[in-house]
Amino acid sequence: MNKIDNYVNQVLLHIRADRQVKLRIREDLIASLNERTAYVSSRDVDYVLSSLGSPAEMAKEYMENLDTTVPKFTNAMYEESPYFEYRSKSTLFGVPWIHVKTRRWYGNRPGVARGIIAVGDVSIGCISLGGIAFGGICLGGVSVGLCSFGGLAIAALLAMGGIAIGTAAIGGISVGLITLGGIAVGQVAIGAEAFGKVTHKLDSSGSMTWKLITELISKAFKS
Numbered sequence: 001m002n003k004i005d006n007y008v009n010q011v012l013l014h015i016r017a018d019r020q021v022k023l024r025i026r027e028d029l030i031a032s033l034n035e036r037t038a039y040v041s042s043r044d045v046d047y048v049l050s051s052l053g054s055p056a057e058m059a060k061e062y063m064e065n066l067d068t069t070v071p072k073f074t075n076a077m078y079e080e081s082p083y084f085e086y087r088s089k090s091t092l093f094g095v096p097w098i099h100v101k102t103r104r105w106y107g108n109r110p111g112v113a114r115g116i117i118a119v120g121d122v123s124i125g126c127i128s129l130g131g132i133a134f135g136g137i138c139l140g141g142v143s144v145g146l147c148s149f150g151g152l153a154i155a156a157l158l159a160m161g162g163i164a165i166g167t168a169a170i171g172g173i174s175v176g177l178i179t180l181g182g183i184a185v186g187q188v189a190i191g192a193e194a195f196g197k198v199t200h201k202l203d204s205s206g207s208m209t210w211k212l213i214t215e216l217i218s219k220a221f222k223s
Contacts (some may be wrong), residue, residue: 003045004033007055024061063199075178083111092116098126178217180208188213188220196220 008029012022035081037048052058061158081099088098099115113120113130123130123140130133133140135152143150146157148166163180163220164174174181174191190200190208 003049004030007033010055011058011062015062017063031057065147085111088115088161100193165215190216 008134009028012026014095015022015025017025020053025108030135033048037045048132054211060163081123084100084102086098086100088096090097096115099120100119101111101113101115103109103111103121104127110121110131112122112124114124114177116125117127118125118133118135121130122132122134124134126136128135128138128140128143128145130140131142133143133145133148135145138145138148138150138153142152143161144154146155146160146162148155148164150161151163152167153161153166153171154165155164155166158168159169159174159176161171162173164171164176164179166176167178169179169184169186171181171184175185177186179186179194179196181187182191182192184194184196184199186196188198189214190197190202190213193201194201198216200212200216
């Protein structure tokens with residue numbers, strides 16, 4: 001057993017709470033201690049543990065703050081941390097409803113957020129917003145999901161971005177089954193430059209009608 005695990009176990013001995021709460025505290029505390037140790041220049045575990053006080057003192061902090069989202073000691077630790085982080089207390093199958101994690105300054109590893117709603121340098125969630133976003137509905141510099149919006153958007157259904165790749169894609173450069181863009185490549189391609197089975201070049205006005213789009217789709221997929 002390493003020093004961090006031993007310290008956490010000693011803290012838990014002083015906490016009066018049910019098993020689920022103790023498991024959550026254990027996970028949060030281990031994650032926070034490992035992260036803090038990684039960013040201490042000497043990577044000295046003893047220094048990190050001593051800065052937090054005795055296990056009994058740490059347990060007292062937790063006991064006083066069990067009903068709050070973030071214990072006081074976490075705020076103190078994060079004053080020296082390169083990350084800003086918020087994690088909702090409510091979860092769905094162990095996944096927080098909201099998780100936000102971003103680095104305070106560049107030059108450090110990106111913050112990774114995982115939640116139903118995730119916001120971070122890298123985000124993974126049903127609704128995902130980040131520099132790099134993965135999930136259901138994604139918005140980011142690079143986004144990959146069911147529906148994606150961003151500089152580079154890759155999607156199973158709808159992609160919109162500077163470069164868009166998806167079943168339906170709209171972008172400066174669009175690649176997919178049904179595409180619309182400056183350069184469009186697809187089964188149905190509509191754009192200034194269009195390449196595909198059925199193509200339509202936009203004129204200078206760039207006018208389009210829903211009737212025209214449905215006609216092109218019917219033509220491309222008719223038996």
